[in-house]
Amino acid sequence: MATPKTARRLLNASLYLSQPTIQRRTFLPNPFAAATGASSTPQILTAHRVLGYPSAPIYSIIADVPSYATFLPYCQRSDITHWSAPDKIYGRRWPSEGKLTSGFGGITESFISRVYCVPGEYVESVGGDTETSLSRDDIAHHLEGSDTSSRGRRNGGDNGLLRHLRSKWTIKDLGRDKTGVSLALEFAFTNPFYAALSGGVAPKVADVMIKAFEQRVVALLKENPEMIKASLAELDGSRLKK
Template identity: 40%
Template sequence: MSTPIRGMLRTLRPTSAFRTIAPSTQRTFITLPGSEPQILTEKRILPYKSSSLYSLIADVDSYSTFVPYCTSSVVTKWSAPDSTGNKWPAEANLTVGWAGVEETFTSKLLCVPGTIVEALGGDAATSIPESKVPHHSETYHKSASANSIFQSLNTRWSLKPFHYKPPSGQPQTDKTEHDAREQTEVNLVIEFQFANPLYTALSKAVAPQVAPKMIEAFELRARKLLDGPGAGQVNNKTSFGHAFDAAKKLGA
């Protein structure tokens, strides 16, 4: 057989049905963002005593009446008495909901009287030294309850007196701080990580608005209770006083 014919036959030979496919990068049609930790912060200067504002923040039972996305809030456990004899929320069942998703979970609470209220969920850990919350010794080392929405959630309210330098016609040469007119700096920090990337996608547009909405709602509540009718009663017996009554009913 001539050489040209042999070459033609080689060309017409069937090739193997099994081929080695070179590896390639595959992409899915929809890529959900990862459940990365997120931090939201907001700060306000409010014209009220820090003790009055702290009483409102520590009144966890009332969160469902003013905190956005919180539909139910019930304190289920109280701390031991602190150095002044007061008890503080130690655990609460909170229900949050948005975009048709609703979840109830148990939140671990730590209260540094007068300055900090911290709520922990999932595997979130506190940075508050145990020495600052001896009244929470029973639950301090206890892990917060897991839930299906948040892998971790840490919501911290902190207060401190706001000092200012009064304006004058001439620049002030010293660094003297003068007492504020009963003003308080309120800081809100929310650190969270969703348990499911789907929740991250659903909350993408909502999440940045959470902290501003929460602190705005708190400011409106402060105005209502501390400026409105009966404000003097709130100062003398704050709404947190009703929490003590609830604690007695629970046998805390």
């Protein structure tokens, strides 16, 4: 068991540190994995931004999981292991399961999660035994032709550390080339001691995450202004289709 001093140091670094084995966790950095920790009810962290761009390119950039390693703090690799069937509106395939490797100071960790994309509206990732909050009709392209209910899952929760973990992006078209972007992170520890220990850094996590994506969106759209007016059918992740 980590000492409180060690746990605080790692929490303040906001890292995903554990054993270098594949864990079943959400496909976004987990700042609490270094503490062996705790809570009886899920905590929810939220952050929100209004960006001065249309919603389609913003959504496509957020859903571009393979590019996470190029800008997300401490993310060394981000690979998609399964893709969805084409969605019925845009005919695009979306990330359906991913493996992310994060590390710091020579310590690395790889983990897998299920990813669900409702084109133009939501990008949700879940780990362990956590279920998606999205309706089956909205994510039919993820469920088609494969048993996604068993992928990225593990009996007994998240290695005894977290019993619930979900990240959910919500994208809203506000009109006049403005888009609301919200991020909600939900987590519940198995031991209340570590839930209390994480209290000092936890409120900052969602804001750090959304800031990294905000900077990514602004940089890409300044470099590629032709993406700004493109539809989701014309986009391929963080670029226009060739």
